[in-house]
Amino acid sequence: MLALNNIGHLVTNDPAIGNGPLGIINNAGLVADDDGKIVWCGPQDQIDQYTEAQPIGCDGCAIIPGFVDSHTHIVFAGDRAQEFEARMEGLPYAAGGIQSTMMATRAASDELLSLNAQHLAYEALCSGTTTLEVKSGYGLSVKDEERSMRIARTVTTETTFLGAHLYPTDVDQEDYVDLVVGEMLNACLPHAKWIDVFCDRGAFDVDQSREILKAGAKAGLGTRIHANQLQKGGGVQLGVELGVASCDHCTHLTEKDIEALSSANKTTVATLLPAAELCTRSPFPHARHMIEQGVTIALATDCNPGSSYTTSMPFVMSLAVILMGMTPDQALWSSTQGGAQALRRTDIGNLCAGSRADLVVMDAPSHIHLAYRPGVNQTRAVVRGGKCVVGAL
């Protein structure tokens, strides 16, 4: 049982119980049961009707739903600080850098890979991420992808098989697609919920991506796609055609791509990863235009050692607001409910009765401070499944 009151600004993401699209309740209370589910939230003077426990006061702080980071690659070894340095000196970003992480990952022990993934998952939790999607994709052999998926599964239930991240240099390209849809898929299946493919220049083309995603879907996995990161291409259209849960990156879109995403906005989310654009000095997608056209948007970190080595959703929100034209309300929605939709979950990303009590108590009076104070840790406490797991209440 968890009972909180004196919440100055509670974001529920349920317009039916609060003000505006974020369903904000001022001077609110919240009650969760022993199973870690929300029983009630509303005006604090009604809290006695829902609990006999003495509520914990929140000193007028803001509370938001825990962040849902629906795109990370945190199973890897080594780092790419030197590649980053070279890029900052003027070299362009290219997909081939994944090979160096592949070699470091293959050479690492299970223990080291697990520790690294757990460390990054904890780092994310400390900034308020209560649900994390984790992809494989740095093993690129049957044995190493299976191992990456097994380790990913120890940090989250939202695991994604990304054997089709890049071609390893030691295998013929067509042979590699056969391997991904055959032996590798079978080996990874027990640990996977999703399948993903990097459909872009220097990675997999549209036909190969279709074959890979269809094989995953046939095996019972949900589908998602890395699309249109490096250039305009058919990735987004393919994602919409196949009804994937999310088309991720969407950096280079045509109006036709935006139309396709808009027409599929109930099934396919566009997940934007502005930290990747920032760290590769790429142009930012026009998030505001996409929203105006009716596209549903999620925000995520893309945490990986090459192009976006951050676990911070508040930082991503700052980028989305300051550089992509999203409003603070839109950025918060996309970092919580949008992420949940990208994972096809309704029990997270909001603070409605029946949802998981995953929330962040902020050292700030409102969610606007998340984007307004870039790079500043404003997390006072993080609650997951009704239990305080970071900081203190």
Ligand SMILES: [Zn+2]
């Ligand atoms: Zn990615």
